[in-house]
Amino acid sequence: MNKSRIFELLDAKHQRQLPTQQAIVDEALCDNKLTTQWLCHAVSSSINVQELAVVLVIAYRQKLDVYTELLQMWPIKEQASAQELNILTNMLMQSPLDAETAEVDAIANVWKSLVQQQSYECLMQGKVTLHLSRLHQTLADRLVEYAQSRLDPVELYGKTTSREKVSDIRDNEQFIGDILSDNMLVSVSQRLMCMHNLAQLPFAEPPVFYRYRDGQQYKWHCDFIVPSTEEIRQELSFFGQRIATTVLNLTDNFKGGETSFKKWQIDVSAKVGQLIQFFSIENGQLDPNSVHAGLPVHEGEKWVCTLWFRDKPYWLRSSIWAY
Template identity: 30%
Template sequence: MTTLSALASLPQEWQLWINQNLARACTPRSMAEVMTRDGRFDQRLAHAAIEEARRARFPDMPGLQARPEVNTSANTITTPDRTVNVLLTLKAPRIVLLGNVLSDEECDALVAYSEQRMLRSPVVGDAEGKNEIHAYRTSRGAMLQRGESELVGRIEARLAALTRWPAERGEGLQVLRYESGNEYRPHYDWFDPGLPGPRKHLERGGQRVATIVMYLSDVERGGATSFPNIGLEVQPKKGCAVFFANVDAYGTPDQQTLHAGEPVVAGRKVIATKWLRERAYV
């Protein structure tokens, strides 16, 4: 039996539409948005068909970019040392909520390991790219080096397996503590290449293509990770994690990934954040 390619599996009028719009220099991203609107075509099929046509007729046009991805074809993901549960998935923006990423013992050990290194959390300055203290981020944090301990290395290897992205393409873990009233107001994790400060950080490994937020504690009230543009809130649950791609399938920063650490109302929230880069992070 012959298997049709993605492009050939589409109705003839849509094959013609793809080629005509590529010839008009329409972006693959905008074309995919039209094709997937109202569920007309599956997102993966649309991207694959457009990419097939682009490679055949317009090879110099920017196409799909590799990015970290979590395989959600089943309800569990088996890594070399742990079985992780898939709890929620969203296609656009790409968000996956995962359970059983860390054990209670690993969460407690990572909190204890980082406790004495906590400093006020900075943000990247737009002008020079230096770390700056701002009122919209009030947590305290500890920046860990990649693989600096057996525990850190084990967690990083698990995340690399989950996202199918090499560990060397990731920044070190950042452990963050939010006391009552602490928050991180809406922001993006991707670097804006149009600003001189963030542009300097792009030199160290390219764009932050994805983020993983791991919850190291339960929180009595508040402290959700919210995505205000899409109306999603992820409540902190010890051992769980939320993965989200900061760029779309074509490597463009995704405006839908605006997110925030909502204020902690009661209790304390501790998380570990892992930023994944486009290239090896140095």
């Protein structure tokens, strides 16, 4: 884990020792590195609209590369109305940051595009829901390129530990992203996966990127966590149970590799930008009918990014903006 200044602030919040908003703003104004970390964290995790406005203004004022990267990569383009601009202005006036009119005007459109929930095209509804996100081919290719050099053998929740290599169930490779990464590309991907339901963002685990090559697969399994050891039971007590899954397709130029749901009799083929979503819990109970598999790839490479959602907020996705 990247023990960044954001981590220190989140830990301070957990200990009920979070600095004031004024102190955080003053520190960021003097520290471009903190602002970079903060903007990436806010994009990947925050649904606090004032926090996003404040850090966007600071990043714009400091002319940070990460702000330019956000403008270039974020695929949702919105135009702030006069009423929304007035709301943003008043919101910033109530913050400890003294934002100039030109700065408010400059960040208004990107701020709106980050905080306004989107109506993604729905391709299928039911036990499995399919939406078409705004992730385009260029962003997908960049994510694959970024993850490719960071791959490790995949690990699972096993019978004896929460991190266990179980090659008879799956044999592909993975890259576990860092929630506190200062990489805007990874931050953008996570927010895009939740823009149609922003309320779920604070409940997401770190993103996991998977590569499946010819013959590789993930055999029948459920995504909920079985409390089989004391270590896993303690983790569930702190983080909560996995209740939902979102899978983002990053490639579709391969054969095979469908996401198959045995009990629901559904097979989903990949489409770049497609979100595959389903629940592992029904009526508050673990749902064995959610059993699914990533069928073997026959040709090409299958790439996906997965977010699992817990029934408790994930503490590293908490806002550093004190109320």
